Amino acid sequence: MSRWANAVPDRTEQQELKRKAIIRAAARIFSRRGCHGATLDDVADRLGVSKAALYRYVRNKNDLLFACHEEAMEIADRTLTEGERAGQTGLEKIRLGMRAYLAEMIGELGVPVLILEENALQGEEAEKIYALRDAYEMRMRALVEAGMEDGSIVPMNPKLAVFMLLGAIHWVTKWYKPDGAWSADDVSDALLELATRGLAANPGPALNASIHMTATPMNRD
Numbered sequence: 231m232s233r234w235a236n237a238v239p240d241r242t243e244q245q246e247l248k249r250k251a252i253i254r255a256a257a258r259i260f261s262r263r264g265c266h267g268a269t270l271d272d273v274a275d276r277l278g279v280s281k282a283a284l285y286r287y288v289r290n291k292n293d294l295l296f297a298c299h300e301e302a303m304e305i306a307d308r309t310l311t312e313g314e315r316a317g318q319t320g321l322e323k324i325r326l327g328m329r330a331y332l333a334e335m336i337g338e339l340g341v342p343v344l345i346l347e348e349n350a351l352q353g354e355e356a357e358k359i360y361a362l363r364d365a366y367e368m369r370m371r372a373l374v375e376a377g378m379e380d381g382s383i384v385p386m387n388p389k390l391a392v393f394m395l396l397g398a399i400h401w402v403t404k405w406y407k408p409d410g411a412w413s414a415d416d417v418s419d420a421l422l423e424l425a426t427r428g429l430a431a432n433p434g435p436a437l438n439a440s441i442h443m444t445a446t447p448m449n450r451d
Contacts, residue, residue, distance in 0.1 A: 245287075251277065252273065252288065252294070253294075255277050256294050256295075257301070259273055259276060270290075292351065292352055295350055296355035296359065299351065300359065303366065306366050309334065310327035310328075310331065312330060313330065314327065320374060324374070324426060328399060328422055328425075329422045333414050337414030367389075367396070370396075371389060371392050374388040374392060382430065382432075383430065383431055394425070395425055395426070
């Protein structure tokens with residue numbers, strides 16, 4: 231018979247929850263201060279634990295950076311798979327996958343700015359992330375090609391299209407603030423609408439009301 235009717239996480243689940251909390255805290259700190267400006271002490275302070283407690287889950291800052299990048303790539307892979315399953319055309323699959331990716335990243339993780347600092351990683355960890363990133367980009371290019379074939383995307387260079395899309399969404403955390411006037415969903419809807427209309431063979435009217443959000447001064451640190 232299971233203890234507590236499975237209502238209480240077991241030891242392994244508790245450890246995974248703590249590790250996720252560390253990654254999320256670290257991602258937000260790295261996003262605000264940069265990979266080189268943040269320390270493990272900063273992460274420990276944010277979580278209200280000792281630095282020694284972190285060493286049960288990560289060996290050093292490079293290990294934590296790798297964990298953040300790995301988490302980001304897991305989110306990217308999962309949301310793109312969801313978009314591929316739900317979308318009917320190449321363009322729709324891209325929109326759904328990237329919209330979910332951006333919303334989760336800026337709403338929960340705050341990691342995209344880390345991806346702009348990929349050179350902060352070193353050695354084998356860096357090579358693993360490069361391989362995951364390249365595989366994701368190839369999947370995106372395949373969707374652009376599929377969209378050109380089904381008529382939803384105008385003829386263009388798939389590699390250039392993917393670089394444009396990824397650049398647009400990964401730059402968001404340079405200016406987005408979770409406690410600002412716009413929610414993660416508002417920004418994700420509007421930005422993906424703007425970014426993908428340039429690919430669309432038949433853009434039509436704007437799909438999302440959030441595209442017409444009232445202009446608000448950016449809140450910067």
